[in-house]
Amino acid sequence: MxxxxxxxxxxxxxxxxxxxxxxxxxxxRGVVADRDIAAGELVERAPVLIIPEKDRAAVDPTNVxxxxxxxxxxxxxxxxxxxxxxxxxVLGFTSLINHSGTPxxxxxxxxxxxxxxxxAIRDIRAGEELTFDYGLTLWFTPQ
Amino acid sequence: xxxxxxxxxxxxRGVVADAPIKKGDLVERSPVLVIPAKDRAATDATxxxxxxxxxxxATIEEDLYKHExxxxxALGFTSLLNHSYTPNCEFIRHIxxxxxxxxxxxxxxxxxxxTIDYQMTLWFTPE
Numbered sequence: 001m002x003x004x005x006x007x008x009x010x011x012x013x014x015x016x017x018x019x020x021x022x023x024x025x026x027x028x029r030g031v032v033a034d035r036d037i038a039a040g041e042l043v044e045r046a047p048v049l050i051i052p053e054k055d056r057a058a059v060d061p062t063n064v065x066x067x068x069x070x071x072x073x074x075x076x077x078x079x080x081x082x083x084x085x086x087x088x089x090v091l092g093f094t095s096l097i098n099h100s101g102t103p104x105x106x107x108x109x110x111x112x113x114x115x116x117x118x119x120a121i122r123d124i125r126a127g128e129e130l131t132f133d134y135g136l137t138l139w140f141t142p143q
Numbered sequence: 144x145x146x147x148x149x150x151x152x153x154x155x156r157g158v159v160a161d162a163p164i165k166k167g168d169l170v171e172r173s174p175v176l177v178i179p180a181k182d183r184a185a186t187d188a189t190x191x192x193x194x195x196x197x198x199x200x201a202t203i204e205e206d207l208y209k210h211e212x213x214x215x216x217a218l219g220f221t222s223l224l225n226h227s228y229t230p231n232c233e234f235i236r237h238i239x240x241x242x243x244x245x246x247x248x249x250x251x252x253x254x255x256x257x258t259i260d261y262q263m264t265l266w267f268t269p270e
Contacts, residue, residue: 011147013147049191049194055188059185063182
C-alpha cells in the first residue's frame with residue numbers, strides 16, 4: 001500500500017473497470033473482474049468518507065470498523081489498532097475486496113484528495129476474484 | 144453514468160454529472176455495507192449517522208431516529224449526494240440484494256449537481 005499527498009486528484013465514476021459483487025460462501029461477498037484487467041491498470045478510484053478520530057472509539061468495534069482504512073500521513077494499516085488519527089470508509093467496490101497474502105491488487109491513498117485508487121499488480125482474468133493484502137494483523141483466519 | 148466529485152462551497156463535497164443524464168437513467172448501482180441493529184447505538188452517535196440509509200423492509204428514512212433495525216452505507220458516489228427538496232434523483236433500496244440504485248427523476252445537464260431528498264427531519268438548514 002502507498003500514500004501520496006497529491007491533492008489534484010479528480011474522482012470520476014468512469015475511473016472504474018467493470019467489476020461484479022458475488023457471494024463467496026463462508027467469506028461473504030467478494031469482488032470479481034467482469035473482464036480481463038491488465039497489470040498496472042486502475043481498477044477503481046473511489047471517494048472516501050472520513051471517520052474523525054473522536055468517532056473511532058465508537059465506530060471501530062462495529063461492522064463499519066471491519067471495513068476502514070487508516071487515513072493519516074505516515075501511518076500503516078496496523079495503526080488501526082492504536083485508534084489514533086482518522087480512518088476512512090471507501091465508497092466503492094474496494095470496500096468489499098477480500099484479503100490475500102498473495103494479492104492481485106494494491107491500493108494507493110490520496111490523503112488530502114479523500115480518494116483511494118485500487119490498482120492491479122498483475123494481470124487478472126475475467127471471473128477472477130480481486131484481493132489485496134490488508135497489511136495488518138487479521139481478526140480472522142485467512143483461507 | 145459519468146459522475147464527478149466536486150467541492151460545492153460550504154456544503155463540502157457534492158456529486159455532479161460529467162455527461163448528460165436522461166430522465167429514468169440508472170445513475171449508479173452501489174453495493175451497501177450493512178450496519179447491524181446491535182451496532183446502531185455506536186454508529187448513530189458518529190458522523191456515520193449522517194450518511195446511512197435505513198435498511199429494513201417497510202421502513203422510511205425518518206425511522207433512522209428510532210435507532211432500531213439495520214442501516215447501511217452506500218458504497219458509491221451515492222453516499223456523497225447532497226439533499227434537496229426539489230431533487231433530480233431518487234434512490235431505490237434493494238434490501239435483500241444489499242444494493243441501492245440511484246435513478247434520475249428528470250434530465251440532468253453536464254456540470255449540474257445531483258441531489259436526493261433525504262426524506263427525513265434534517266440535522267442542518269437546507270439552502
